[in-house]
Amino acid sequence: MRIDELKQEIIEYSKEIGIDKIGFASADVFSELRERLRRQQELNYQSGFEKGSIEERTEPTLLLPEAQSIISIAIAYPSRIKNQIRGTREERRGIFARASWGVDYHVVLRDRLEKLVEFIQEKVPEANTKVMVDTGELSDRAVAERAGIGFSGKNTSIITKEFGSFVYLGEVITNLPFIPDEPVTDSCGDCTICMDACPTGALIQGGQLNAQRCIAFLTQTKDFLPEPFRDKIGNRIYGCDTCQQVCPWNKGVDFHIHPELEPDPEIAKPKLKPMLRISNREFKEKFGHLSGAWRGKKPLQRNALLALAHYKDKTAVEEITIVMKEDPRPVIRGTAAWSLGKIATREAHEAIREAMQTEKDEQVLYEMEKGLEFELRA
Template sequence: MRTEELQQEIREYAMKIGIDKIGFATADVFTELKERLRRQQELNYQSGFEKGTIEERTEPVRLLPEAQSIISIALAYPSRMKNAPKSTKEERRGLFARASWGIDYHEVLRDRLNKLADFIHEKVPEAITKIMVDTGELSDRAVAERAGIGFSGKNTSIITPEFGSFVYLGEMITNIPFIPDNPVEDSCGDCRKCLDACPTGALVGEGGQLNANRCIAFLTQTKDYLEDEFRIKLGNRLYGCDTCQQVCPKNKGVDFHTHPEFEPDPEVSKPKLIPMLRISNREFKEKFGFISGSWRGKKPLQRNALIALAHYKDKTAVTEIIEVMKNDPRPVIRGTAAWSLGKIGTEEAFLAIKEAIKVEKDDRVKYEMEKGLEFAETAFK
């Protein structure tokens, strides 16, 4: 079979199995990305979640020695939640970013890529394929850009002409020498809305560079204490951040509900905050285990829930937070609870911290309690 015919059949099959966009790219070295990653490393902009060396992340032949081409796919996901519950004074709610709505996208994209690989192997038995979704060494964004899925915006997301930046990306390296697609022209122009709107200034310059150490989307996934400047910016976010996508003009009016797997359960994607504080491991797995936002476990989400309750100054949560501060075995959670109580700032909170600090043994927790006492005393006096 001629390459052009195979390529067309792959495109048609991809549409049949629910792939919204597909593109083909060479497996050449990602030279520009390599330089950007080196610069990122020098500036300490990395998140720590990256997989592989810079060479493995930019040279496809290191991952598949026979590599000739890379197939990139994109699936669109919703930007609006149907029947979203409101956060009220009686029941404050947190929020998972849109990329964590519905079933874990890693599973859905792997399913599509596996089906695509099976189809290719039927047509070309000697074909070799290697599949990656987000957690692989290759940059999904760099591959998608080269394959013509979209252009890389100043918000560091791939922006497609059809679906904006609300797309999941995955790729397949293969030994088949496909004809590469043409890249999409960058059309950010002079727009700076995402750079200006970023809560922490994590978007650096206008070259699509990200300082992950300041990005709320990454910070929500960490397990240690958040610095105070980031706690103040967190708002009610439990996982991820959509600000740079929400303000992007290319996303105006974009909202696709073409994949049932990505439809959010409102009680999961916008959960009540207070129950998050006492959820057991089993309950957490049953309620949140199927979404991508659960991959780091419950600890970061509980820490973020405490910060969100402080953001709301939710006095109805004080009793529950006091229990967490006194009894939780994890220092980060106890310390963040004390900080949260201080920010809420009731007399009950102040007195509880004052008692708890007398028996606390962890120095960092004590430090957070001292801050909490200072905040609370100022607030209620």
């Protein structure tokens, strides 16, 4: 079979199995990305979640020695919840980022990519492939940009003409010599709306992100959240969508194509207080299918405490006090104390003073002292 005919058959088959966009790229070295990654490393802008060395992340032949092409795919996900729910003063709610609505996208994309690989190997048994979704060494965005899926925006997202930036990306490296597609020529132009809107100034310049300041990254860390960012987190439980929400390319974009990616409102916007003492079993049953659950419940519980502090939720004082006194994890006890301090009722501050009498952990005691520095509100 001619390679151009095979390419067309792959494109047609991709539509049948629920792939919204597909593109083909060469497996040449990503030279520009390599320099950018080196610069990121020098400036300590990396998140620490990156896999592999800079060479492995930019040289496809280190991952598949006979690599000649990369097939890039995109799947669109919703930007709005159909049956919207809102929190109340008695039952405040948090929010998961849109990329964590529905079934874990790693599972969804891997399913599509493996079906694609099976199709290719039926046609060409000698084809060699390597599938990657997000956690692989290659940059999904760099591959998608080269393959013509979309252009790389100043918010570091791939922006497609059809679906804006609300797409998941994955790729297959292969030894088949597909003719590459042309990269998209659109760009952000002079627009800096996303950079101006970023709550923490994490978008340093067009297309460069300081992950150490990015709320999406910070919500996934397991230690105490650095104090300058605690007021910035708002009610975010996992991730951050601000730079996508404000993007003009995303105006009016909302696709509900894949049922498994549809958000359950009660999970996408969970009540905060029940999260504080949720058991491991309950957590797994309710949130285990989300991509946002990959770090476990600790970061999400810490973020829920900060969200309750953001709301200055007086109704949560009793529940947070129990967490501060009884939770075995210092990060959770300390964050609970700081949150009580920020809620700043007399009852909350009294609870901190009482807990200080028996607390032994120095970091927790420090957070308790910081909590008591907030001026009483009532």
